[in-house]
Amino acid sequence: MSSADNTVHMPTWLRVGVVPLVNLSMALFVSGLIFWIIGENPIEAVRLMIYGAFGYQEAIGYTLFYATNFIFTGLAVAVAFHAGLFNIGGEGQAYVGGLGMALMALAFDDVLPVYLLVPLCLVSGAVFGAAWGAVPGWLQAYRGSHIVITTIMFNFIASALLGYLLVSVLIAPGSMAPETRKFLDSASIPYLYEIAAWFGVELSRSPANGSLFIALICAFGLWLYIWRSPSGYALRTVGFSERAASYSGIDARKVTVITMCLSGGLAAMMGLNEILGTQHRLLLNFTAGYGFTGIAVSLMGRNHPVGIVLASLLFGALYQGGAELAFDMPKVTREMVVAIQGLVILFSGALAYMSEPWVAWVYGKLIGKHVIVEGAV
Amino acid sequence: MPQAPVIDLAIELRGVHKRFGDVHANRDVDLQIRKGSIHGIIGENGAGKSTLMSILYGFYKADAGEVLIDGQVVRLANSRAAIEAGIGMVHQHFMLVDTFSVLENVMLGAEQGMALAPSAAAAREQLQHLADNYQLNVDPDALVGELPVGEQQRTEILKALYRGARVLILDEPTGVLTPQEADQLFRILRALREQGVTILLITHKLREVMDVTDSVSVMRLGEMVAHRETAETSERELAELMVGGSVDLELNKSLPNTGEVLLEVKNLGVRDARGVQVCRQISFNIRAGEIVGVAGVSGNGQSELLEVLAGIEPLSAGSFNVLGQEVDSKYKINPKTLRSLGVNHVPEDRHRLGMVKPFSAAETSILGYHDDPVYRRGPLIDGDKVTAHCQALMNDFDVRPPDPSLRSAAFSGGNQQKLIIAREIEREPKLMLVGQPTRGVDIGAIALIHRRLLALRDAGVGILLVSVELDEILALSDRILVMCGGELVGEVPAGDADKAQLGLMMANAREVENV
Structure with missing residues (x-):
């Protein structure tokens, strides 16, 4: 039969290149409908958003700043996911991690130089975040408490704990706001414009800071860990098949606890960007939901570090562009911007495979062959 | 037509x-x-x-x-x-x-x-x-x-x-x-x-x-x-x-040349996760150079027995001694320790235990050995070494297609099984625990797997073979143990065994059990 030889597989560039773009376009199209309903010009809105996110140096800086938070929390979700764990506690782990950083900064910012204090804060934050992740991990591994439940509860505990500490213990003397005193310069990570200035390049001021590089290093390191190290091999084995892990002698419980430490530690790194990078003090609710959005970022990035960096950029742009939009278009509220982000998550994450057969069909019509979509077997 | x-x-x-x-x-x-x-x-x-x-x-x-x-x-x-x-x-x-x-x-x-x-x-x-x-x-x-x-x-x-x-x-x-x-x-x-x-x-x-x-x-x-x-x-x-060609269904089986006792099981009892007794009072031993077959209808405790001996599940009563290492209800041996002793395991459920389906064949080929420094470069796993290792296994066991980068799930059952058996045999075991080696495996592969197991036995390896295929048990075993309702209901030398008799032992005892 001739028809049988007339089939081709869906090419990779369609699958990883075109399909996500189609998904994103669908999300933007539906968002456009919403704008049209409330009487704003959708094209103008998209233009404003893109301009607001990438149009000028300061905008790009803000986009990168938000993206840095998303890389950390996205990686945190991804590493747990590969071990078959759904860590919803990034928010709390980041919060407690910030505390770990702040304690070191408050204690030593008058004695240690920046090149010692920042690494010390980093390690301390990582340990605090890891501990906050390890407890639910331990409870799941050895006591059978479901990690989704415990990590959510640990978010609330973290929130209450930090609230108490900031209001009653760590609050700067004489201050009305529940936040610590401002750290000295020795506890701050330099801004990107400062770093650029060392090389004689002039950039506009923005909160984007050196944490971005640490985030990218973390992404690369996590890739190495998951796909190139023996521990990562064990981690993925546990994630795919706990039975295969026990067959091969891998202690799934230990892997669970270690992975949750890593996950919590990565989430805590968000504090580098927020606490040491920009705020220079510990303040109430600095995590602002980034821990939760990390779930969407990881989902959209297919739990792969490269995907997560790209998804973080997109979400950073949505945050920054959305803020500009809410500012420029009076009818557009903050909630509408959140709705757009939700639509992007919906189409790119939850409905990621919906458009594949359509794209395959169109491509098949164009080349006059029957295109097979992966996963049809 | x-x-x-x-x-x-x-x-x-x-x-x-x-x-x-x-x-x-x-x-x-x-x-x-x-x-x-x-x-x-x-x-x-x-x-x-x-x-x-x-x-x-x-x-x-x-x-x-x-x-x-x-x-x-x-x-x-x-x-x-x-x-x-x-x-x-x-x-x-x-x-x-x-x-x-x-x-x-x-x-x-x-x-x-x-x-x-x-x-x-x-x-x-x-x-x-x-x-x-x-x-x-x-x-x-x-x-x-x-x-x-x-x-x-x-x-x-x-x-x-x-x-x-x-x-x-x-x-x-x-x-x-x-x-x-x-x-x-x-x-x-x-x-x-x-x-x-x-x-x-x-x-x-x-x-x-x-x-x-x-x-x-x-x-x-x-x-x-x-x-x-x-x-x-x-x-x-x-x-x-x-x-699509001539097949040699006959196996040339020589007389066993048995040596020292490798595994001695004494009054072994096993409870499953729900606390139900699935094995009780099981005693037998395996010597070097013999194949001991465990016959029984699926679900009569033989799977659990195999997993306990392989260190996957703990035992609840009795003990076993494997290559000088004593294991009882207080001490659960780790599969890794067993491997280092020379006890290798081809699991019954190859999809869930023997391999990780989304892994590449190369990754599956080091399951259980991912910590082995042989595959390292610095602290990381050396992908080239793992691939070369997998390629060698594939060539040796005629795994098709011989492509280490292919997902494990993409191979046919027979080829998956050949890869798993190749991985375990390569380690030169002293004692092999083998569960359902030819379940869902094609005829060509069955013949190859059977010949390899016999060759292993002739080389002095002790083999415990658990299978629900009576023909397979009869073809390979030197001694046959029959399990029913979690107990050993009989032992038959392979030469004297016939199918009807074994079938009755597998079934009759179960009726007694139900009364």
């Missing part, structure tokens, strides 16, 4: 094509099945039998070709259409709700109207009618989960007949049955044939085809390669048609 003029065909397939990506699962398949006959379809794993049956049952749509039922071209868009056309299917893995009664299972999906009571009464009557006609006796109020496997299967058959099936497809129906239960099934099938039901039997067991079918079709690599009247063919001819 050169066929005699046909009058009464229950099913006819003409030129059926089905492709999945690069795989041509069915290629120009023609098939004619006489009404009221038992027709066998045989072929190795991946020959396209299941795909063909799925087309017949409306799961897949053929790319090309026609399906005729009672001489009429039909379009089977889904399984409901197939059921309406009078086709019933008994799957290899039963599609039953364990917590429902037989009656509820039979009715499921075929209820009439909103209220259950009237249709339940009607179903009960109908069920009685079927039971009387076909000797299909099952208590309609028994919970399916509490029934023996043979009766669960009968429930599946009843389900199909209740829906008005005139063509019954059975996919590997004897895989979970004792020889006696299988005989019972064949009696039922013959009774159904007398009543005009057409039966399609998918199997890889040549003996069954010879025993029970009227005619047989052989598939190979997606094509129908031969149609035979069963009376006019032989096991050997069918085997050669399946493989």
Whole structure:
């Protein structure tokens, strides 16, 4: 039969290149409908958003700043996911991690130089975040408490704990706001414009800071860990098949606890960007939901570090562009911007495979062959 | 097709094509099945039998070709259409709700109207009618989960007949049955044939085809390669048609040359996760250079025994001594420790234990050995070394396709199993624990695996072989242990064993157990 030889597989560039773009376009199209309903010009809105996110140096800086938070929390979700764990506690782990950083900064910012204090804060934050992740991990591994439940509860505990500490213990003397005193310069990570200035390049001021590089290093390191190290091999084995892990002698419980430490530690790194990078003090609710959005970022990035960096950029742009939009278009509220982000998550994450057969069909019509979509077997 | 003029065909397939990506699962398949006959379809794993049956049952749509039922071209868009056309299917893995009664299972999906009571009464009557006609006796109020496997299967058959099936497809129906239960099934099938039901039997067991079918079709690599009247063919001819060449089914087994005791099991007891005693008072030993077979119907404690000896699950009573290492209920040995002692394990459930399906073949080829410094470069795993290692295993065991980067799940069952056995044999074990080494494996691979196991034994390795295939146990073992209801019910030297006797030991003791 001739028809049988007339089939081709869906090419990779369609699958990883075109399909996500189609998904994103669908999300933007539906968002456009919403704008049209409330009487704003959708094209103008998209233009404003893109301009607001990438149009000028300061905008790009803000986009990168938000993206840095998303890389950390996205990686945190991804590493747990590969071990078959759904860590919803990034928010709390980041919060407690910030505390770990702040304690070191408050204690030593008058004695240690920046090149010692920042690494010390980093390690301390990582340990605090890891501990906050390890407890639910331990409870799941050895006591059978479901990690989704415990990590959510640990978010609330973290929130209450930090609230108490900031209001009653760590609050700067004489201050009305529940936040610590401002750290000295020795506890701050330099801004990107400062770093650029060392090389004689002039950039506009923005909160984007050196944490971005640490985030990218973390992404690369996590890739190495998951796909190139023996521990990562064990981690993925546990994630795919706990039975295969026990067959091969891998202690799934230990892997669970270690992975949750890593996950919590990565989430805590968000504090580098927020606490040491920009705020220079510990303040109430600095995590602002980034821990939760990390779930969407990881989902959209297919739990792969490269995907997560790209998804973080997109979400950073949505945050920054959305803020500009809410500012420029009076009818557009903050909630509408959140709705757009939700639509992007919906189409790119939850409905990621919906458009594949359509794209395959169109491509098949164009080349006059029957295109097979992966996963049809 | 050169066929005699046909009058009464229950099913006819003409030129059926089905492709999945690069795989041509069915290629120009023609098939004619006489009404009221038992027709066998045989072929190795991946020959396209299941795909063909799925087309017949409306799961897949053929790319090309026609399906005729009672001489009429039909379009089977889904399984409901197939059921309406009078086709019933008994799957290899039963599609039953364990917590429902037989009656509820039979009715499921075929209820009439909103209220259950009237249709339940009607179903009960109908069920009685079927039971009387076909000797299909099952208590309609028994919970399916509490029934023996043979009766669960009968429930599946009843389900199909209740829906008005005139063509019954059975996919590997004897895989979970004792020889006696299988005989019972064949009696039922013959009774159904007398009543005009057409039966399609998918199997890889040549003996069954010879025993029970009227005619047989052989598939190979997606094509129908031969149609035979069963009376006019032989096991050997069918085997050669399946493989596409001559096969050596004979194994040359020398006398065992046994040495020291490698494994000594003393009054071993095992409880499962729910605390149910699944093995009790088990004692035996294995010496170097012998194969000890454990026979038994699936689910009689042999799987649990194997997992305890492999260090996967803890034991609850007694102890065992493996290569000088004492293990009891206080000390659970780690599979890693066992491997370092020289105890290797080919697990029963290769999909969930022996490999990680989404892993590449190369990654699966180091499962259990990922910590081995041999595969390292610095602190990281050296992908090139792992790939080269996997390639060597693949060449040695003729794993096809020999591509280490392919996903483990993409290989056929036989090739997956060859890779797993290659991985374990390569480590030069002293004691091998082997579970169902040829389950779902094609004939060519079975012969290779059997020869390798015998070679290992001749080299002085002690082997514990757990299998539900009696033929396999008989072919390989030097001593045979029979397990039933979690206990060892007997030990037979291989030379004295015959199938009927073993079958009785496997089944009788179970009846005692149920009393």
